[in-house]
Amino acid sequence: MKLIVDLKENSYPIYIENRILKHAADYISQVFTGKRIMILSDDQVYPLYGHGLKESLSSYECHTLVLPHGxxxxxxxxxxLIYSAMLEAKISRSDLVIALGGGVIGDLAGFAASSFLRGVRLVQIPTSLLAQVDSSVGGKTAVDLPQGKNLVGAFYHPRLVLIDPDVLDTLPRRFIHDGMGEVIKYGCIKDPLLFHTLKKHGSFENLKGQLASVICRCVDIKRAVVEADQFDTGERMLLNFGHTLAHTIEQYFHYGRESHGEAVAIGMYQITKLAEEKGLTPAGCAESIREVLEAYGLPCECGVSLSDLTAAITLDKKNLNNRLNVVLLHEIGDSYVYPTDAGFFEGEFLV
Structure with missing residues (x-):
């Protein structure tokens, strides 16, 4: 399956195919004519897929940097560390950075590529479900600060995205669940049929036969949203459903307890429950979301007082001119941006 993200001079292809990783060099040669490549990966992914990727790119001068996962x-x-490795490898603006890993590596490598020498070509090869359905597409790159998640970043699109669903066979079970948080998000915000397909199958094991098509559907939704709103000022905000709370939950536990997809799951359910109480979302949506989240092994609560999370919400990137844009649901599959402020989240109850 081939999709094109049509952004004029920033357009790029996305290929979704089982075992495509073995043929990565054939696709990379279509978008890159230089000689040096820097592969950025982590210590869990590189031993599984890095050596094979490097061997397939034997016609290039390949360098690697393997970072701790997490x-x-x-x-x-x-x-x-990344800039030093790129300098030592003599990476120039005519060379290439490959992000081989999950969302952390994709975001980190993307930001390094965007900022080193004011921009080096980038290819994304996502190896986690979350990265395949979401973070590898759309050009958002970032690093975290102690005060919050993704507070330093840039919009920087890859030249190519290669998605191989087969690599998910080696993914730990928890991170299958993690990725399903973002898959469920797409059903909630844009596709009631996808949501009901997930509900009908009831588990990742039952869904696995349709996994490539589910990944493709999520990527296609994101492609359309990014084409309509490249710089996240309008419709693209819908992709942040659940994230306003999710990022604060991740930060509260110093990124050491809930994974991103788990935090998004909690955020989607808790925000929808709040919206129902305020009459902004029809009754029953939160319960539908809870049923699907639990079916796919995702949490709905984290046991933290909402008031303990609100300080970080004021630093959220979606907090513009003291106005906070929260994504809510008209119904499952139909979302909207609700302008408010941090007062939306006032309360002493547990999330």
């Missing part, structure tokens, strides 16, 4: 690596302090 959200803690996606920090401002990691960037000098």
């Amino acid at each position: 959200e803690q690596t996606k920090s401002f302090q990691t960037l000098p």
Whole structure:
């Protein structure tokens, strides 16, 4: 399956195909004619797929940097290590960076590529479900600060995205669940049929036979949204459903307890429940979301007082001119942006 993100001079292809990783060099040669490549990966992914990728790229001068896995690596302090490795490898603006990994590596490598020498070509090869359905597409790159998630970043589109569903066979079960948080999000905001397909299958094991088509549907939704709103000022905000709370939950636990997809799951359910109480979303939506989240092994609560999370919400990127844009549902599959402020989240109850 081939999709094109049509952004004029920033357009790029996305290929979704089982075992495509073995043929990565054929696709990369279509978008890159230079000689040096820097592969950025982590210590869990590289032993599985990095050596094979590097061998397939034997006609190029390949360099590698393998970083520790986990959200803690996606920090401002990691960037000098990447820049030093790129300098040592003599990477120039005519060369290429490949992000081989999940969302952390994709975001981190993307931001490093965007900022090194004011821009080096980038290819995304996402190896987690979350990265395949969401973070590898759309050009958002970032690192975290102690005060919040993704507060330093840039819009920087790849030249190519290669998605191989087969690599998910080696993904730990928890991170299958993690990725399903974003898959369920797409059903909630844009596609009631996808949501009901997920509900009908009832588990990842039952869904697996349709996994490539589910990934493709999520990517196609994101492609359309990004084409309509490249810089996240309008419709693209809908992709942040659940994220206003999710990012604060991740930060509250110093990125060490809930994964991103787990935090998004909690955020989607809790925000929808709040919206129902305020009469902004019809009754029953939160319960439908809870049923699907639990079917796919995702949490709906984290046991933290809402008041303990609100300070970080004021630093959220979606907080513009003291106005906070929260994504809510008209119904499952139909979302909207609700302008409000941090007072939307006032309360002493547990989330």
